[in-house]
Amino acid sequence: MVKLDFNKLGGLVPAIxxxxxxxxxxxxxxxxxxxWNRTLSEGAVVFYSRTRKKLWKKGETSxxxxxxKEIRVDCDDDTLLIRVEQVGGAxxxxxxxxxxxxxxxxxxxxxxxxxxxxxxxxxxx
Amino acid sequence: MVKLDFNKLGGLVPAIxxxxxxxxxxxxxxxxxxxWNRTLSEGAVVFYSRTRKKLWKKGETSxxxxxxKEIRVDCDDDTLLIRVEQVGGAxxxxxxxxxxxxxxxxxxxxxxxxxxxxxxxxxxx
Numbered sequence: 001m002v003k004l005d006f007n008k009l010g011g012l013v014p015a016i017x018x019x020x021x022x023x024x025x026x027x028x029x030x031x032x033x034x035x036w037n038r039t040l041s042e043g044a045v046v047f048y049s050r051t052r053k054k055l056w057k058k059g060e061t062s063x064x065x066x067x068x069k070e071i072r073v074d075c076d077d078d079t080l081l082i083r084v085e086q087v088g089g090a091x092x093x094x095x096x097x098x099x100x101x102x103x104x105x106x107x108x109x110x111x112x113x114x115x116x117x118x119x120x121x122x123x124x125x
Numbered sequence: 126m127v128k129l130d131f132n133k134l135g136g137l138v139p140a141i142x143x144x145x146x147x148x149x150x151x152x153x154x155x156x157x158x159x160x161w162n163r164t165l166s167e168g169a170v171v172f173y174s175r176t177r178k179k180l181w182k183k184g185e186t187s188x189x190x191x192x193x194k195e196i197r198v199d200c201d202d203d204t205l206l207i208r209v210e211q212v213g214g215a216x217x218x219x220x221x222x223x224x225x226x227x228x229x230x231x232x233x234x235x236x237x238x239x240x241x242x243x244x245x246x247x248x249x250x
Contacts (some may be wrong), residue, residue, distance in 0.1 A: 008175060014139050023148030025141055028204045050133060059242055072225035073234055075217050079153045081225040092200055100197035100206040107126055109198055115142055 001119035003037035005078040006033055012048060013078055017058075017091065020069040020083035027099040029058070031080065032084035034123060043068050062122045093123070130203040131158055137173060138203055141214065142183075145194040145208035147155065151216035152224040154183070168193050170207060187247045189213035215241035218248070 002077065004013050019026055026113040029047035038046040042057075045066040048101050049056040059065030066084040073080060092099040092113075101113020129138050137155040144151055148173020153174035156164065160180050163171040167182075170191040174181040191209040198205060216223040217238075244248030 002229060002234055009134075014153060016141050016145060016153060025143060025150065025206050027140060027199065028139060064209040072186070073227055074152065074224040075219055075221075075226070076224075079224070081150050094200055095202075096236040099199040099201075099204070101200070102198055104127060104198070109127055 002073060003077065004019070004033075004073065004080075005076065006034065008078050012050075015045070015082055016078040017045060017066060018081060018083050019086055020087075022100055025085060026066075026084070027098060029056075035119055036080075039068065039082075039088070040071075042061045043086060058091075059087060062088065062093075064090060064122075066091070082096060088117070097120070127198060128202065129198065129205075130157075130201065137175075138171070138204040138205055140159065140170070140207055142170060142191060143206060143208050144173050144211060145182075146210075149223055150225060151209070151211060151222070153190075154181075159206075164193065165196075170209060184199075184212060187213065187218075189215060189247075191216070213242070218244060220244045220247070 006013055011032050015031050017031050017032045030050060032048040035046040037098040045058045049055045065087050068082060069085055070083040074100045076121050090097050095117045097111040097116050102111050131138060136157050140154050140156050142151045155175060157173040160171040160173045170183045170198040172181045190212050194210055195208040215222050220240050221238040222241050225232040227236050
């Protein structure tokens with residue numbers, strides 16, 4: 001079995017989520033050991049929510065789950081790179097394809113991401 | 126000025142480093158506010174090393190600095206995606222192009238990354 005180093009970050013490892021076809025970085029989440037094991041057994045991404053302090057299967061509300069296509073572990077065993085198929089085409093709760101839909105332009109952030117859905121339609125009002 | 130949320134992770138934000146041409150994810154590091162400001166002013170990536178507890182300019186020993194080409198901030202202002210030109214062609218201290226040079230195959234990790242340099246040549250013996 002693969003042993004990850006959960007000690008460096010108080011029981012968590014960061015997991016970078018990348019679109020397996022386009023290479024776009026969609027988001028970053030955190031996993032504790034339980035969410036890591038569930039990700040492996042379910043073949044879909046399960047995070048640990050730091051704000052809600054509980055497991056959080058990505059897409060459990062929106063249906064926009066992330067199907068695991070490939071898992072990579074970094075040289076220190078403390079970071080994951082998970083390449084996924086993003087169901088519904090959008091990873092961000094704002095409806096954008098990626099959570100990184102803003103880029104720095106001088107001193108300000110400008111939007112240049114693609115809006116895939118209207119959050120009101122998916123999460124209700 | 127862009128305000129990042131350093132509070133969620135005890136003064137740090139994770140920074141995903143991606144090759145700006147190929148889209149390969151090269152590594153993940155952490156930045157505190159000082160390293161973030163230095164990254165902006167120097168145009169090259171400066172991390173905060175959690176193990177050494179000090180600023181760490183990527184490539185300061187190897188010469189393999191990461192020249193900033195684009196900076197993206199996620200929807201929660203607590204994660205960075207920095208697209209870089211990787212000088213020397215390799216981000217990992219093992220000499221591999223990316224720190225994610227191992228992928229999960231069943232229950233074990235297999236190497237499939239490209240070795241760009243021999244660490245002995247770069248860091249000495």
